[in-house]
Amino acid sequence: MTEDLMANVTETAPAGAAHDEHAHARPSFLAHHFDTPAQQFYAAKLGMWVFIATEILMFGGLFCAYAIWRGMEPDLFDLAHHFLNKTMGATNTVVLLFSSLTAALAVRSAQLGHRNQTSVLLVVTILCACAFLVIKYFEYTHKFHLGLLPGHCFGHPWFSGAIQNGEEVGTCVRVHADSTPGSPLWVRAVDESGHTRLLPPRANMFFGLYFVMTGLHALHVVIGMSILGWVLYRNVKGQFSKEYFTAVDLGALYWHLVDLVWIYLFPLLYLVGKPE
Amino acid sequence: MAAIEIPVAGGHQADSHGDPDAMYLTASRGIRSWLTTLDHKRIGLMYLTMVSIAFFAGGMFALLLRIELFSRGKTIVDAETYNRFFTLHGAIMVFLFIIPSVPGALGNFFLPIMIGAKDVAFPRLNLLSFYIYLVGASLALTSIVMGAVDTGWTFYTPYSMQTMNSVISMTFGAFVLGFSSILTGLNFLVTVHTMRAPGVTWSRMPLFVWGMYATSLMQVLATPVLAITLLLLIAERFFGIGIFDPKLGGDPVLFQHFFWFYSHPAVYIMIVPGMAIVSELIATFSRRAIFGQFAIAMSSIGLALLGFLVWGHHLFAAGMSEFVTMLFSALTMLVAIPSGVKIFNWTATIYKGSVVWASPMLYAMGFIFLFSIGGLTGLFLGTLSVDIHLTDTYFVVAHFHYVMMGGTVIAMLGGLLYWWPKMTGKMHDERKAKLGFIFVFVGFNVTFGSQFIMGSRGMPRRYYDYLPQFEPFHRASTIGSWILAVGLFITAYTLLEALWNGKKAPRNPWGSAGYEWMTDTPPCLANFHSTPVITRGPYDYHLATPEELATGWDEVTAEADSAAKKK
Numbered sequence: 001m002t003e004d005l006m007a008n009v010t011e012t013a014p015a016g017a018a019h020d021e022h023a024h025a026r027p028s029f030l031a032h033h034f035d036t037p038a039q040q041f042y043a044a045k046l047g048m049w050v051f052i053a054t055e056i057l058m059f060g061g062l063f064c065a066y067a068i069w070r071g072m073e074p075d076l077f078d079l080a081h082h083f084l085n086k087t088m089g090a091t092n093t094v095v096l097l098f099s100s101l102t103a104a105l106a107v108r109s110a111q112l113g114h115r116n117q118t119s120v121l122l123v124v125t126i127l128c129a130c131a132f133l134v135i136k137y138f139e140y141t142h143k144f145h146l147g148l149l150p151g152h153c154f155g156h157p158w159f160s161g162a163i164q165n166g167e168e169v170g171t172c173v174r175v176h177a178d179s180t181p182g183s184p185l186w187v188r189a190v191d192e193s194g195h196t197r198l199l200p201p202r203a204n205m206f207f208g209l210y211f212v213m214t215g216l217h218a219l220h221v222v223i224g225m226s227i228l229g230w231v232l233y234r235n236v237k238g239q240f241s242k243e244y245f246t247a248v249d250l251g252a253l254y255w256h257l258v259d260l261v262w263i264y265l266f267p268l269l270y271l272v273g274k275p276e
Numbered sequence: 277m278a279a280i281e282i283p284v285a286g287g288h289q290a291d292s293h294g295d296p297d298a299m300y301l302t303a304s305r306g307i308r309s310w311l312t313t314l315d316h317k318r319i320g321l322m323y324l325t326m327v328s329i330a331f332f333a334g335g336m337f338a339l340l341l342r343i344e345l346f347s348r349g350k351t352i353v354d355a356e357t358y359n360r361f362f363t364l365h366g367a368i369m370v371f372l373f374i375i376p377s378v379p380g381a382l383g384n385f386f387l388p389i390m391i392g393a394k395d396v397a398f399p400r401l402n403l404l405s406f407y408i409y410l411v412g413a414s415l416a417l418t419s420i421v422m423g424a425v426d427t428g429w430t431f432y433t434p435y436s437m438q439t440m441n442s443v444i445s446m447t448f449g450a451f452v453l454g455f456s457s458i459l460t461g462l463n464f465l466v467t468v469h470t471m472r473a474p475g476v477t478w479s480r481m482p483l484f485v486w487g488m489y490a491t492s493l494m495q496v497l498a499t500p501v502l503a504i505t506l507l508l509l510i511a512e513r514f515f516g517i518g519i520f521d522p523k524l525g526g527d528p529v530l531f532q533h534f535f536w537f538y539s540h541p542a543v544y545i546m547i548v549p550g551m552a553i554v555s556e557l558i559a560t561f562s563r564r565a566i567f568g569q570f571a572i573a574m575s576s577i578g579l580a581l582l583g584f585l586v587w588g589h590h591l592f593a594a595g596m597s598e599f600v601t602m603l604f605s606a607l608t609m610l611v612a613i614p615s616g617v618k619i620f621n622w623t624a625t626i627y628k629g630s631v632v633w634a635s636p637m638l639y640a641m642g643f644i645f646l647f648s649i650g651g652l653t654g655l656f657l658g659t660l661s662v663d664i665h666l667t668d669t670y671f672v673v674a675h676f677h678y679v680m681m682g683g684t685v686i687a688m689l690g691g692l693l694y695w696w697p698k699m700t701g702k703m704h705d706e707r708k709a710k711l712g713f714i715f716v717f718v719g720f721n722v723t724f725g726s727q728f729i730m731g732s733r734g735m736p737r738r739y740y741d742y743l744p745q746f747e748p749f750h751r752a753s754t755i756g757s758w759i760l761a762v763g764l765f766i767t768a769y770t771l772l773e774a775l776w777n778g779k780k781a782p783r784n785p786w787g788s789a790g791y792e793w794m795t796d797t798p799p800c801l802a803n804f805h806s807t808p809v810i811t812r813g814p815y816d817y818h819l820a821t822p823e824e825l826a827t828g829w830d831e832v833t834a835e836a837d838s839a840a841k842k843k
Contacts, residue, residue, distance in 0.1 A: 032296075033395035033471075035807065043397040043470040050462045050496055058500035061508075061534060065519065068530065151518035202525040208517040212508065 487552020
């Protein structure tokens with residue numbers, strides 16, 4: 001019973017071949033269940049592509065919601081998008097595109113076995129990610145100050161704060177549509193190009209989508225940074241070589257996804273205005 | 277011959293996880309070797325344990341529900357508790373049991389063996405998916421401590437935004453469980469693409485693997501949408517972002533669209549693995565090449581694709597344009613084609629086959645019968661005019677259970693009985709297994725058959741109380757649930773008893789030509805002692821040698837005799 005019946009079944013690979021396979025030392029990075037480094041690399045790469053597909057579908061739900069609301073309220077989107085800072089958005093786009101370039105170059109230098117150059121490029125990529133988040137932070141705080149928050153929080157003076165004699169004092173003014181208490185708040189505030197605009201309560205939907213979409217994206221930036229940081233650590237420890245650079249490749253692939261999502265978010269949120 | 281000597285038995289190097297040629301259960305020992313194992317077979321067994329516990333818990337809630345409905349008015353619990361019970365029954369059965377059940381347990385165990393691989397492509401990810409499952413399950417169950425959820429397993433807005441806060445932990449649990457499901461699916465997809473042994477071509481790939489492949493496609497493509505839906509629901513509860521709240525400009529029907537965009541493929545995530553098992557059972561116990569192997573494989577893929585196009589039929593009564601309802605109704609009818617392809621090919625395989633009435637085959641036949649009823653009543657519900665009458669009645673409940681319980685659970689029980697000897701090395705008692713099947717089959721039909729009648733007469737689902745004319749049907753259904761429970765306990769006992777009382781299982785007790793039976797029973801840690809090279813299909817009974825098809829009972833009996841003589 002102990003002998004392998006597969007041998008009868010199906011003619012096992014010739015014994016000599018099996019021996020030869022093991023005569024060559026298996027590289028240390030080759031996991032026990034793979035036969036060749038190429039098989040291991042393709043498995044890892046396919047796995048990352050499938051994972052990226054799941055990410056796109058997850059964001060897909062949000063893009064779908066975006067399409068529905070923009071279809072229903074095109075004017076509102078036009079009105080609300082003036083409160084997004086195009087300069088900061090465009091800067092962030094450039095920052096991310098540049099970081100994708102450095103990530104791609106890091107893969108190339110890893111393939112060539114240039115360890116130090118790979119490290120430098122990875123560090124630059126991670127710094128770009130930090131820059132992106134810092135700019136995002138300034139964008140977010142400005143929205144908070146204006147009370148441009150999603151849902152129930154729309155027009156809420158949480159961050160602009162001060163209330164004097166029952167009237168809120170801040171960078172924006174909240175207006176009641178009618179005098180009944182508890183009626184929805186309108187927000188009058190100065191937009192990014194200096195115009196004072198009056199936003200209806202339904203505008204909260206735009207900012208809801210803005211915060212959820214960019215927030216989820218920012219979370220992915222943080223995850224991407226952690227992945228690249230881990231790749232950097234392994235690179236510094238000298239775990240990669242011309243023969244084995246899978247993690248660098250996959251980390252960069254993931255970073256390109258993070259970049260790509262932003263490439264769609266930027267025009268859809270910041271550049272939707274009609275010509276004035 | 278190479279200069280380096282390698283052990284006679286095989287060509288693997290021993291590593292920290294044990295000798296690859298040793299039997300997988302004894303290759304390494306101790307609790308720690310289990311908790312940190314990367315062996316897909318052990319992970320499969322751990323999944324099996326957890327989903328069995330979940331099935332038991334969900335089943336207990338089901339029994340309590342049926343007892344409550346035995347008579348009108350209050351029987352054992354009040355209406356609020358009843359709402360919590362049916363939510364927990366649904367959520368546990370769907371998210372904790374049926375979605376991870378076949379892929380997690382049987383898929384993990386057999387998919388790599390059936391393609392001649394040593395393991396899945398990402399063993400660490402595999403173990404991670406199991407631990408994520410545990411975390412998700414714990415989160416979902418904390419909702420019970422926090423007062424339980426009473427929304428039903430679908431968490432429809434706006435109610436799920438207004439009721440207790442435990443909705444958050446339950447939905448977050450489902451969100452985390454989704455990750456576990458995605459990782460399993462991703463792992464299987466990559467394994468099938470990159471890990472097949474020489475000779476396992478796509479056309480030779482066993483139908484169980486094809487079914488798992490289709491399931492994985494759906495897990496990977498649909499689950500992320502559930503993730504974003506549940507995230508939005510949680511954001512709605514925490515921050516009131518208003519996306520599902522009409523007061524703030526949102527739309528509660530959007531939640532239903534999002535939810536069913538995942539959950540309709542999810543029902544195929546549940547049933548396609550059942551079909552995958554049945555394809556194996558039918559071929560083995562008919563002793564002939566399965567009829568239309570390619571058609572069955574493609575119908576699994578067809579179901580996976582169509583599953584993404586029909587979510588709207590859950591919303592016929594929720595407010596959609598007439599045109600869209602017609603479109604979804606027509607698309608829903610298309611699902612009958614791949615399902616029919618399977619049913620007809622299975623029956624064509626049995627026709628003129630040498631059918632062996634072993635217990636797994638009984639379950640396979642039960643599956644064909646029950647799934648046909650479940651599938652055809654699905655067409656009733658997909659028909660617009662009929663659906664308006666049947667929406668949210670017991671007819672829907674009965675249809676769903678005929679497909680999920682009568683389909684997937686029956687198939688899984690059949691699969692467990694079929695592969696139990698390979699997994700544990702022990703044979704179960706066939707008499708008890710068949711007795712269990714009779715109870716399960718009769719009990720199931722009494723429980724849910726009566727619900728079809730009630731539903732078509734207008735008994736709404738999820739109601740705590742009912743009109744007098746429904747009492748006989750509810751009573752029949754409750755009594756049926758007890759018969760079903762007895763059957764399930766007999767089957768569970770049969771399987772467990774085999775562990776300590778069962779005869780030693782031979783290599784291929786059912787005389788199957790499938791690849792998984794060609795290795796040791798139970799398999800060694802590396803599945804095969806050397807990488808197999810496959811030269812025939814898994815159902816090619818005409819090409820298989822007598823040694824391959826030999827059940828091996830003679831050897832086992834001879835061994836037992838010689839052991840007895842030595843004493």
